[in-house]
Amino acid sequence: QKEVEQDPGPLSVPEGAIVSLNCTYSNSAFQYFMWYRQYSRKGPELLMYTYSSGNKEDGRFTAQVDKSSKYISLFIRDSQPSDSATYLCAMKGQGAQKLVFGQGTRLTINP
Amino acid sequence: EPEVTQTPSHQVTQMGQEVILRCVPISNHLYFYWYRQILGQKVEFLVSFYNNEISEKSEIFDDQFSVERPDGSNFTLKIRSTKLEDSAMYFCASSDLRLETQYFGPGTRLLVL
Numbered sequence: 001q002k003e004v005e006q007d008p009g010p011l012s013v014p015e016g017a018i019v020s021l022n023c024t025y026s027n028s029a030f031q032y033f034m035w036y037r038q039y040s041r042k043g044p045e046l047l048m049y050t051y052s053s054g055n056k057e058d059g060r061f062t063a064q065v066d067k068s069s070k071y072i073s074l075f076i077r078d079s080q081p082s083d084s085a086t087y088l089c090a091m092k093g094q095g096a097q098k099l100v101f102g103q104g105t106r107l108t109i110n111p
Numbered sequence: 112e113p114e115v116t117q118t119p120s121h122q123v124t125q126m127g128q129e130v131i132l133r134c135v136p137i138s139n140h141l142y143f144y145w146y147r148q149i150l151g152q153k154v155e156f157l158v159s160f161y162n163n164e165i166s167e168k169s170e171i172f173d174d175q176f177s178v179e180r181p182d183g184s185n186f187t188l189k190i191r192s193t194k195l196e197d198s199a200m201y202f203c204a205s206s207d208l209r210l211e212t213q214y215f216g217p218g219t220r221l222l223v224l
Contacts, residue, residue: 034212043115043202043217044154051211088154097142097159097167099204099213104153 001026006089006102015111019076023089023102026070030091030100033065035074038086038104047087048074079109113137115216117203123222124193132188132219134203143186144204144213145178147171154202160186193223 006023013019021035032051036044050056053067062075072091076083089102116135124130136143145157158168160178177189186205190197200220204213 032211036215041200041218041220043117043215046212046214049212090154095210097144097161097206097210098156098169099144099146099154100156101154 003027004089004091004100004102007105008103010106010108012108012110013079015079015081015109017079017109019079019083019107019109021074021076021087021089021105021107023072023091024070025072025091025100027091027093027100028067028070029093029096031094032092033063033072034090034099035061035063036088036090038088040086044088044090081109081111084108113139115203115205115214117201117216117219119219120217121220121222123224126195126223127192130190130193130221132190132201132203132221134186134188134216135184136186136203136205137207137214138184140205140207140214142166142206142208142210142213143178143180144206145188146202146204146215147199148202148218149199157188190221193221195223197221198223 004025034049035047038044048063056063060077064073086104088104090099118133143160148154158172200218202218203216206213
């Protein structure tokens, strides 16, 4: 079983839709969960990070962590064409330095 | 807003040549990292560096690779004898002492011919 699994998509939705992106993981030691946005041939840009379980909201973005199910989600409300990018989940354990990434989901928002 | 910078943005080299990739981490960060991303694949951890020494490394980070902090601002990755399979995007990242998350640079695209 892969340590972090993420559906690579592609995912295509109309502008204004709510987008749901997800990752599952197998390592119960993971405590920090991050979402990065990556435009083509650019570096990962940190969107949000959460510690342990729960929700975190930042503008149109909401991150959710369910440690009991080993499942994390990123929701994008009122999606815009500028949100079109690849979204990477990443996670690590407490005190750990290595980030483990998912494959990334390629998202396209159609005007 | 502080950011991680990397140079060069692109590097083309011949197989067997040495390359040095450079990074300037965020100024108050103390942990530094290198990751790579082969085209179409996941971002993979290579190495972490703290207090002037390697603190963790992956299986990928073999004797061909080395890292250095030559001065108070730069952090470098050296590949001694490049192979075709070293062609990838190389990302530098940094984090503060809380180790809660990492901030990435724009990457160096390395092409080995």
